[in-house]
Amino acid sequence: xxxxxxxxxxxxxxxxxxxxxxxxxxxxxxxxxxxxxxxxxxxxxxxxxxxxxxxxxxxxxxxxxxxxxxxxxxxxxxxxxxxxxxxxxxxxxxxxxxxxxxxxxxxxxxxxxxxxxxxxxxxxxxxxxxxxxxxxxxxxxxxxxxxxxxxxxxxxxxxxxxxxxxxxxxxxxxxxxxxxxxxxxxxxxxxxxxxxxxxxxxxxxxxxxxxxxxxxxxxxxxxxxxxxxxxxxxxxxxxxxxxxxxxxxxxxxxxxxxxxxxxxxxxxxxxxxxxxxxxxxxxxxxxx
Numbered sequence: 001x002x003x004x005x006x007x008x009x010x011x012x013x014x015x016x017x018x019x020x021x022x023x024x025x026x027x028x029x030x031x032x033x034x035x036x037x038x039x040x041x042x043x044x045x046x047x048x049x050x051x052x053x054x055x056x057x058x059x060x061x062x063x064x065x066x067x068x069x070x071x072x073x074x075x076x077x078x079x080x081x082x083x084x085x086x087x088x089x090x091x092x093x094x095x096x097x098x099x100x101x102x103x104x105x106x107x108x109x110x111x112x113x114x115x116x117x118x119x120x121x122x123x124x125x126x127x128x129x130x131x132x133x134x135x136x137x138x139x140x141x142x143x144x145x146x147x148x149x150x151x152x153x154x155x156x157x158x159x160x161x162x163x164x165x166x167x168x169x170x171x172x173x174x175x176x177x178x179x180x181x182x183x184x185x186x187x188x189x190x191x192x193x194x195x196x197x198x199x200x201x202x203x204x205x206x207x208x209x210x211x212x213x214x215x216x217x218x219x220x221x222x223x224x225x226x227x228x229x230x231x232x233x234x235x236x237x238x239x240x241x242x243x244x245x246x247x248x249x250x251x252x253x254x255x256x257x258x259x260x261x262x263x264x265x266x267x268x269x270x271x272x273x274x275x276x277x278x279x280x281x282x283x284x285x286x287x288x
Contacts, residue, residue, distance in 0.1 A: 044175060044182035044202030067268070070179050074206075075266040077102050078285035079117050080237045082185070082208060086178050090148040094174065094185045094208065096120055096127075100285075108147055110174045112187045113159070133172030133187060141172070150178035155200050159188055173201070180271045181205045184229070188238075192221055198228055205274060207231040210238035211248035219251050227255070232274040235281050245282070252280045 067073050073085040080095035083102040093102050096109035098120045105124040113134035123130055128147075133154060135141040144153040152174060159170035176183045184201060185208040193201075207229055210216040216238065217225065226234055234257070239245040249259055258279040265286025 044177055044204060070272075071268050071270045072179050072181055072183065073266060073268050074183075074235070075102070076235070076237070076283040076285050077265075079240065080112075080185075080187070080208070080210060082235075082237070084150075084176060084178075084183065086148060086150050088149040090150050090178075092150070092152070092176065095187065096123065096130075098122060108150075108152065110152070110154075110172070110185070112172060113170045131174070133174065134170045143172075143174075150176055152176055155197055157187070157189060157193075157197070158191060173197075175201065175204070181269065184208070184231075186210060186225075188215075189217055189222075189225070191217070193225055193228060201229065204229050204231045205271070206233045206235065206269060208235050208237050211236045212238045212241050212244045213247055214241050214244070219247060222248075223251055223255055231278070233269070233279050233281050235283065249280065249282070 067085055067087050067089075069087050071087060075083045075085075077083055077093070078100040079097070081097065081100050081102070082094045083106065084092040084094075086092075090108065091102070091104065091106040092108045092110070093106040094110050095117075096106070096111050097117050099117060101124075105126040107127070108129040108131065109120070109123060109127050110131045111120060111133055113132070113136075129145070131143050131152065131154070132141055133156070140156060142154065142156075145151070154172040154174050157171045157173065171187045171189060173187055173189070174185045176185075182202060182204050183206040184204045187210075189210060207226065209222065209226060211219075211222065213219050213222075216222075234252070236245065236248060239248065252259055256278070258275065258277050260279055260281050262281060262283045265283050267281065267283065
C-alpha cells in the first residue's frame with residue numbers, strides 16, 4: 001500500500017512541479033502530505049491524473065438511486081445548483097435556493113450568501129443537514145462533517161456587495177469527498193485563491209465554476225484559478241448572462257481544454273471515467 005502511495009505521489013510531484021514545491025515547503029503542506037496516507041475521507045489526496053477513459057453522459061434520473069460503488073451522479077438543476085448522489089444514496093444540493101430546486105428534498109443542502117438565488121429563506125423541513133456558507137451573525141462558518149459515504153467541508157472566501165463594498169467571508173467553496181473523488185463547488189467566487197486556499201483544497205478532480213464574467217470573477221482571473229486548481233473536469237454554472245457561455249468556451253479552448261457538450265443534464269463520474277485531458281463539460285439545466 002505504501003509503495004503504491006509513493007508511486008502516485010512521485011507522479012503527482014512530476015506533473016505539478018511548481019505547485020508541489022510551494023505546497024510541500026509550507027507547514028500546512030506537510031500536514032496535507034501526511035493526511036494523504038490516511039483513509040480516503042481524511043482530505044482530498046495528492047493523486048496524479050492517470051490515463052482514464054473519457055466520461056460519457058449518464059442517462060439515469062437522480063431519483064432512481066442506481067449509483068454503483070465508486071461513482072457519483074451529478075445533475076445540473078440550474079443557476080449554481082447541482083444535485084450530487086452518492087453510492088449510498090446521499091443527495092446533496094449546492095447553492096440551494098427558493099427558485100431552483102431538485103425534484104426531491106436533498107439529504108444535505110449547501111448555501112451561499114451572495115444574493116437570493118444562492119440561499120433559501122424557506123428551506124424544505126425534510127433536509128437533514130443545512131450548511132450555510134457564511135455566518136449570518138458575522139465571523140467564520142466552518143463545516144467538516146461526514147454524512148453516509150461523503151465528507152463535506154468548506155473554505156470561506158470574501159465577496160463584494162452590489163454597492164461594491166467587500167463583505168468578509170460571505171462565500172464558501174464546498175468540497176465533497178466521495179467515491180475516491182474530490183469535487184469542489186466554487187460558489188460565488190469574487191477573488192483569486194491564495195496558496196493557503198489551494199493547500200486546503202488539495203488535489204481536486206471536478207470543479208463547478210461560475211463563468212458569468214460579470215458578477216463573479218472576470219474570465220482572466222477565473223482561468224488563473226482553474227489553472228491553479230488543475231481539475232480533470234470543469235463543469236460551468238452561473239452562465240445566465242448573454243454570451244457568457246460562448247466567451248468562456250472560447251477561453252477554455254485557447255487554454256487547451258477539451259470542450260464536451262453533454263446531451264443530458266446529468267453525468268455519472270468515477271475515477272476511471274475522468275478524462276485524460278482537462279475537459280470543460282457543459283450541461284444545460286435539467287430543472288426540478
